[in-house]
Amino acid sequence: MTLEELEDILSEPTPAVISALDTLDGDFLILGAAGKMGPTLARMAKRAVGKSRRVIAVSRFSDATTRAALELAGVETIAADLLDVDALLTLPDVQNIVFMAGMKFGATGNEPLTWAMNSFLPGLVCQRFTTSRIAAFSTGNVYPLTPLHLGGSVETDAPNPVGEYAQSCLGRERIFQYFSQAYETPVSLLRLNYAVELRYGVLCDIAKKVWEGTRISVAMAAVNVIWQGDANAWALQSLAHVSSPASIFNLAGPEQLSVRRIAKQLGKHLGKEPNFEDEEATHALLSNGQKAHRTFGYPTVGIAQILEWTAEWIKNGGHTLGKPTKFEVRDGKF
The missing domain is CATH 3.90.25.10 (UDP-galactose 4-epimerase, domain 1)
Known part of the structure; x- marks a missing residue:
């Protein structure tokens, strides 16, 4: 398999994705789009909606090749530091948002930035986009370690994160939950555990x-583990299942x-x-992914x-x- 073939597989929209996005009005904004999953998720969204609607990817884009590849695929790009409030205010008003920004690796020893990215930034985004649908990536790390025989944590289990990274991710969820209720913003929280493809995972x-x-x-x-293409698909489909209070899905195989x-x-x-x-x-x-399987389909x-x-x-x-x-x-x- 070539790199081009891999990225094509990871970004191919399923019929369920196309159907779900067809039910939604408006364009799409992918925040934190230059990470491990963002580029293929943005491409999947664009392939699903075609030329009828805009898909806009926002990131610092420190790697110019990632930005160029997205634009070649028809995805619009905006270079911005999302922690810069002025930059956040200049982003276009968009009806559908996938929030992918966050910090994990290097969190130990850099705890202030970790909390800023994982807990403070979600509040800024929620205040900027009060009427948008928001699918926000979280992590299975908000759960505690559980006995093997229980089959994994389910969405109704009480979080009990281990370590500051996981605590800051629970902070992210709590901020989204607060603003979802305060502004009646429809939100889905996506506890991912773990996305895999051939280059990482x-x-x-x-x-x-x-x-x-x-x-x-x-x-x-x-x-x-869950194939990254399936995680991308489920995240996009979750935009059709947002709610206030926020809905929660474990994205897991x-x-x-x-x-x-x-x-x-x-x-x-x-x-x-x-x-x-x-x-x-x-x-x-x-994590137990049965709720996601029932809602979005099997991997x-x-x-x-x-x-x-x-x-x-x-x-x-x-x-x-x-x-x-x-x-x-x-x-x-x-």
């Missing part, structure tokens, strides 16, 4: 370690995957024997296919983003 991390002979910690005994087992499966594809360290703990960070790309693609990508020297997920972290320090 939990499976990419594990595959690289298998390929390089690096030890793999199994202390976090199990994980959930259907399987509770053993880290040891998927490392061994990747090892078979790669022709390598994985090396493990640590022992499986009885609790892990797990279109299954785990067996993702493992095969990931192994081939790593074996063939495919480009990776160099951003480890740190899925094995259990103390919340990212």
Whole structure:
């Protein structure tokens, strides 16, 4: 698979996405659009609505190639620091917003910026776009580690975040919830856990370690993953399911995957024997995605296919983003 083919797969809108966006009026604004998921989500939205409506991607765009690729795909771009209130005020009035801005990696040691991005910025956005629909990305890290046998946290479980990054993400949710009620702004909160594609994600991390002979910690005994294309699709579909008070969806795959087992499966594809360290703990960070599956449909790309693609990508020297997920972290320090 080439890079172009990968990005085409990740940005292909499903019939459900096209149908959902057809029910909505207005244009689309993607805030924080230059991250790992933003470019393919913006392209998916544009492919779904065609020339009939605008899709506008907003980011600092420190990488000019990302901005150029989006514009080539028909996505309008605006370079802006979202923490700059004046810049935020100049953004166009748009009916549909996907909020993707946030900070995770490097949060430890840079806690003030982490809280500003994850908790303060949502308030600025809510005050700027009081009448828009907002689909806001959150994280499964707002949940505590739970016993493996429970099958993952559900949306009605009480949050209990571990560490300042996760606490600031719960702060993000609380701010969106407050303004959703105060202004009757329709909002969906998307607790993602974890999006994967071939260039980054939990499976990419594990595959690289298998390929390089690096030890793999199994202390976090199990994980959930969801193909990034499906996560993109569900996020866009959630704009048709916003509400006040805010609705909440876990964006997670259907399987509770053993880290040891998927490392061994990747090892078979790669022709390598994985090396493990640590022992499986009885609790892990797990989300139950059944509500999202009922609402948005079942994932279109299954785990067996993702493992095969990931192994081939790593074996063939495919480009990776160099951003480890740190899925094995259990103390919340990212």
